[in-house]
Amino acid sequence: xxxxxxxxxxxxxxxxxxxxxxxxxxxxxxxxxxxxxxxxxxxxxxxxxxxxxxxxxxxxxxxxxxxxxxxxxxxxxxxxxxxxxxxxxxxxxxxxxxxxxxxxxxxxxxxxxxxxxxxxxxxxxxxxxxxxxxxxxxxxxxxxxxxxxxxxxxxxxxxxxxxxxxxxxxxxxxxxxxxxxxxxxxxxxxxxxxxxxxxxxxxxxxxxxxxxxxxxxxxxxxxxxxxxxxxxxxxxxxxxxxxxxxxxxxxxxxxxxxxxxxxxxxxxxxxxxxxxxxxxxxxxxxxxxxxxxxxxxxxxxxxxxxxxxxxxxxxxxxxxxxxxxxxxx
Amino acid sequence: xxxxxxxxxxxxxxxxxxxxxxxxxxxxxxxxxxxxxxxxxxxxxxxxxxxxxxxxxxxxxxxxxxxxxxxxxxxxxxxxxxxxxxxxxxxxxxxxxxxxxxxxxxxxxxxxxxxxxxxxxxxxxxxxxxxxxxxxxxxxxxxxxxxxxxxxxxxxxxxxxxxxxxxxxxxxxxxxxxxxxxxxxxxxxxxxxxxxxxxxxxxxxxxxxxxxxxxxxxxxxxxxxxxxxxxxxxxxxxxxxxxxxxxxxxxxxxxxxxxxxxxxxxxxxxxxxxxxxxxxxxxxxxxxxxxxxxxxxxxxxxxxxxxxxxxxxxxxxxxxxxxxxxxxx
Numbered sequence: 066x067x068x069x070x071x072x073x074x075x076x077x078x079x080x081x082x083x084x085x086x087x088x089x090x091x092x093x094x095x096x097x098x099x100x101x102x103x104x105x106x107x108x109x110x111x112x113x114x115x116x117x118x119x120x121x122x123x124x125x126x127x128x129x130x131x132x133x134x135x136x137x138x139x140x141x142x143x144x145x146x147x148x149x150x151x152x153x154x155x156x157x158x159x160x161x162x163x164x165x166x167x168x169x170x171x172x173x174x175x176x177x178x179x180x181x182x183x184x185x186x187x188x189x190x191x192x193x194x195x196x197x198x199x200x201x202x203x204x205x206x207x208x209x210x211x212x213x214x215x216x217x218x219x220x221x222x223x224x225x226x227x228x229x230x231x232x233x234x235x236x237x238x239x240x241x242x243x244x245x246x247x248x249x250x251x252x253x254x255x256x257x258x259x260x261x262x263x264x265x266x267x268x269x270x271x272x273x274x275x276x277x278x279x280x281x282x283x284x285x286x287x288x289x290x291x292x293x294x295x296x297x298x299x300x301x302x303x304x305x306x307x308x309x310x311x312x313x314x315x316x317x318x319x320x321x322x323x324x325x326x327x328x329x330x331x332x333x334x335x336x337x338x339x340x341x342x343x344x345x346x347x348x349x350x351x352x353x354x355x356x357x358x359x360x361x362x363x364x365x366x367x368x369x370x371x372x373x374x375x376x377x378x379x380x381x382x383x384x385x386x387x388x389x390x391x392x393x394x
Numbered sequence: 395x396x397x398x399x400x401x402x403x404x405x406x407x408x409x410x411x412x413x414x415x416x417x418x419x420x421x422x423x424x425x426x427x428x429x430x431x432x433x434x435x436x437x438x439x440x441x442x443x444x445x446x447x448x449x450x451x452x453x454x455x456x457x458x459x460x461x462x463x464x465x466x467x468x469x470x471x472x473x474x475x476x477x478x479x480x481x482x483x484x485x486x487x488x489x490x491x492x493x494x495x496x497x498x499x500x501x502x503x504x505x506x507x508x509x510x511x512x513x514x515x516x517x518x519x520x521x522x523x524x525x526x527x528x529x530x531x532x533x534x535x536x537x538x539x540x541x542x543x544x545x546x547x548x549x550x551x552x553x554x555x556x557x558x559x560x561x562x563x564x565x566x567x568x569x570x571x572x573x574x575x576x577x578x579x580x581x582x583x584x585x586x587x588x589x590x591x592x593x594x595x596x597x598x599x600x601x602x603x604x605x606x607x608x609x610x611x612x613x614x615x616x617x618x619x620x621x622x623x624x625x626x627x628x629x630x631x632x633x634x635x636x637x638x639x640x641x642x643x644x645x646x647x648x649x650x651x652x653x654x655x656x657x658x659x660x661x662x663x664x665x666x667x668x669x670x671x672x673x674x675x676x677x678x679x680x681x682x683x684x685x686x687x688x689x690x691x692x693x694x695x696x697x698x699x700x701x702x703x704x705x706x707x708x709x710x711x712x713x714x715x716x717x718x719x720x721x722x723x
Contacts, residue, residue: 118649204655287648300665303657309648317644319616319635320447322660326533328632329658331651336629 070165070373073124075115078377081127081165088168091139095170098133098151102189103165103370103391105380106130107220107285107308112159113377119159126163129155132179132188133169133393142173150179154192156338165373167393177348180355183362190221190362190388195351196334197307198225198283202233203337203347204330205281205303211235212274214294216284217310218255219246221388224363226283227254232359235281238273240266249386253363261290270297278302287315291329295321307332363387370394399494399702402453404444407706410456410494417497420468424499427480431518432494432699432720433459434709436549436614436637441488442706448488455492458484461508461517462498462722471502479508483521485667494702496722506677509684512691519550519691519717524680525663526636527554527612531562532666532676533659534610534632540564541603543623545613546639547584548575550717553692555612556583561688564610567602569595578715582692590619599626607631616644620658624650636661692716699723 069086091097109127111117121127131153138145145151153164154175162171179188201207213230215223218239230237231254239255241247247258259269270279278299284291288311294304295318304327306315321327337343354360365385368376370393380389398415420426438456440446450456460482467474474480482493483504491500508517530536542559544552547568559566560583568584570576576587586602588595599608607628613620617640623633624647633656635644650656666672683689694714697705699722709718 118653287646291646306646306648307652309652315646315648317616317620317635317646317658319638319644319660322658323636323638323662324447324664325660326662326665327660329646329651331648331654331656333652333655335653336655 067166067168068370069163069167070127071124072113072121072127075113075121075123077114078374078381080113081374081377089170091137091142091170093140094142094173095139096135096142096145096173096176097137097168097170098131098153099136100131100133100164100167100169100393101185102132102393103128104130104189104193105376105389105391106155106193107310107380108159110377110380117159121160125160126166127160128163128165129153129157129159130189130193131164131169132185136168138173145173145176150185151176152179152188152192154338156335165391167370180352183355186364186367186390186392187362189390190364191351191355193334194221194225194362194388195229195354195360196337196347197222197332198229199337199347199350200305200307200332201226201229201281201283202350203343204305204332207233207235207281209234211281212238212277212279213281213283214238214240214270214279214297216240216282216286216294218250218258219386220285221363222285222307224253224387225360228354228360231256232354238270238279246386253386266293267297274299281305283307286310288313289316291315292318292321295327298325298327300325301327303328303330305330305332365389367392396495396497397699398492398496399456400453401442401450401456404442404450404452406443407703407710409442410703410706418499420466420471420499422469423471423502424468425464425471425474425502425505426466426497426499427460427462427482428465429460429462429493429495429498429722430514431461431722432457433518433522434705434718434720435459435484435522436639436709437488439706439709446488450489454489455495456489457492457494458482458486458488459518459522460493460498461514465497467502474502474505479514480505481508481517481521483525483667485664494720496699509681512684515693515696515719515721516691518719519693520680520684522663523550523554523691523717524558524683524689525666525676526551526661527558528666528676528679529634529636529661530555530558530610530612531679532672533634533661536562536564536610538563540610541567541606541608542610542612543567543569543599543608543626545569545611545615545623547579547587548715549614550692551614551636553582553716554689557683557689560585561683567599567608575715582715595622596626603628610634612636615639617642618645620644621647621650624656627654627656629654630656632657632659634659634661694718696721
C-alpha cells in the first residue's frame with residue numbers, strides 16, 4: 066500500500082487528502098516508480114481549484130513532475146529497468162496519472178534519466194521550468210543585443226528565464242511587484258530588477274534600455290498590466306503570455322501592437338514536448354546548461370509529503386523564490 | 395488658388411469643408427502636384443473623427459493617398475521633374491500634408507511613378523491596400539499549404555489580401571458579415587466565403603480546412619470575435635490585427651493562444667515603408683504583381699471632389715466592395 070494524494074472535490078489546498086492505495090502493476094508503455102521528490106506547479110493548483118482548462122474527472126490523482134527510482138516496468142518498455150533513477154517530465158495531461166504519492170505509475174515516454182550532479186530534489190524541479198522558459202530562445206531567439214523582461218521573476222520559471230537570457234548573452238530584467246525580493250533576484254542573476262508597484266514601469270524600462278525598449282517580455286500573469294508591458298517594448302517585440310495568473314481579463318494592446326508590430330504570443334511547454342525534434346533539442350540544451358553550470362535550479366523550500374496542504378498554501382502565498390519541492394520519505 | 399479640404403473641427407463627414415487656398419511653393423525635399431485622384435482610407439475617417447492615435451492639430455489639411463502630375467519640385471529633389479505622373483504613398487503622418495485638394499505639396503520620398511497600364515484612378519488606390527496586405531507574406535510567409543482567413547474581405551485591403559494569398563498559392567477564405575457580398579467576393583477571387591453572422595464560424599472554418607484550422611488570419615476589426623478567430627486557428631497560427639474598427643475592446647484569447655502557441659500580431663504598413671530595404675522589396679512585389687495580372691485593384695465607386703462628404707459617408711456605410719476613389723476635375 067502507498068500513500069497517495071487524492072482529489073475528491075475542487076477547492077483550496079485543504080481539499081487534498083491522503084489515501085492508502087495499492088498501486089497497480091505498470092501496463093504497456095508504463096513504469097512504476099518509488100517517488101523521491103515532487104516539483105509543484107501552478108497548473109496543478111489551478112487544476113485542483115477547477116480553474117484549469119482541463120477539468121478534473123473526480124476522484125482523481127494529481128501531480129505530474131517528480132524524481133524517483135523505477136520499481137517495475139510494463140510490457141514494451143525496453144529503455145528502462147528497475148533501479149534506474151529518473152525524472153518524470155510533466156508532458157502528459159494533468160489527472161491521467163498522479164505523482165503526488167509514495168509510488169506512482171507514469172508513462173515511460175515521460176522519463177528522463179536523473180541528470181548527474183543534481184540531487185533528487187533538484188532533479189524534480191528542472192523540466193517544467195526550463196522547458197517553459199526556453200520560449201525566449203525557441204520562440205524569440207533571444208541574443209546578444211536583446212533586453213528580456215521577465216515578469217513574476219522569482220517564480221521557478223522566472224528564474225529559469227533569467228538564467229537562459231543570461232546564457233544567451235542578453236540583458237535580463239526581472240520584474241517583481243515590490244523590492245522585497247530585489248537582492249535575492251540580483252544574487253540569482255537578474256541584471257536589473259524593476260519593482261513594478263514602486264516605480265513608473267515604462268520610464269524605468271526606457272532608462273535601462275537607453276530608450277530602445279525590451280524586445281522580449283515573458284509573462285505568466287496577463288491582465289491590464291499587459292498595456293504597460295507593450296508600451297515598454299521595442300518594434301517587432303514578442304510578448305509571451307505563458308500563464309493566466311491575473312484575476313482580470315487581459316486586454317489586447319491594440320495601438321502599441323499595431324504601430325510597433327508587436328506579437329503577443331501564447332506559450333506552453335507542451336508546444337515543445339509534443340514535437341519529438343524540438344523536445345530532443347531542448348532536452349539537450351537543458352542537460353548541457355546544467356552540466357556547464359549555466360543553469361542551476363533554485364529550490365525555494367522543501368516540504369515532506371505529509372505537509373502537501375501546507376506546500377500548496379506556500380505555493381499560492383507568492384513568498385517563494387524558486388521551486389517548491391515535496392520530499393517523500 | 396486651389397480648392398482644398400480643410401478640417402476645422404472633429405466629427406462626422408459633414409465637418410469637411412472646402413477652402414480656396416494659394417498653394418505654397420515646394421520646399422526642400424518636397425514637390426507640388428496637381429491631384430488627379432484620391433484614394434480614401436479608414437485611417438483618414440478615424441483621424442477626422444478624432445479616433446485616430448494621432449490627434450489632428452486643427453485646422454488641418456487631410457488625406458495621404460493620391461495620384462497626380464508633378465507641377466514643381468523643391469530644392470534637392472533630383473529624381474522627379476514637372477510633368478511626371480506619380481502616386482503619393484501614404485507613408486507620412488496624417489495631417490503633416492494633405493492631398494484632399496486640387497493641388498498639394500507632398501514629400502518627394504512619398505512618390506512612386508504611376509505604374510504603367512493603370513488608370514490614374516487605379517493608381518490612387520493601390521499602395522495602402524497592397525502594402526498593408528503584404529503582412530501575410532512578410533509577417534507570416536503565406537504559402538502553398540496555408541489557409542488564410544481575411545476578415546472584412548470586401549474592403550480594399552481585404553481584396554488585396556485575397557489576391558496576395560491566391561498568388562502565394564494559399565487558400566483564401568473571405569469572412570464577411572452577411573451573404574450580401576458572397577458572389578462579388580467569389581468573382582474577385584475568394585476561394586471560400588464565410589458569412590460570419592449566418593453560420594457557426596468555427597465549425598465552418600473547420601469544415602473548409604478539413605479540421606486543420608487557419609494558420610493565418612488577417613483582421614482590421616478586433617473586438618470579441620477575436621476569440622472565435624483564435625478558436626478556428628491551427629497551432630502556431632498568426633492572427634494579424636491591422637485596424638481597430640470594432641467599437642468594443644479586443645480581448646486577448648489567452649487559452650487558445652497558450653495551447654496552440656498563437657501569435658496575435660499588430661500590423662501597420664509603416665512597418666514596411668519606414669524600412670528602406672523592406673520598402674523596396676515590397677514595392678517591387680506590388681509592381682510585378684500588377685504587371686503580371688496577379689494583382690488587380692478593385693474600385694468600388696468614384697466620387698468627384700465636390701462630393702467628398704458623400705464619399706466619406708459611403709466609406710463608413712460598409713456597402714462598398716473595393717476602394718473608394720475621389721476624382722479631381
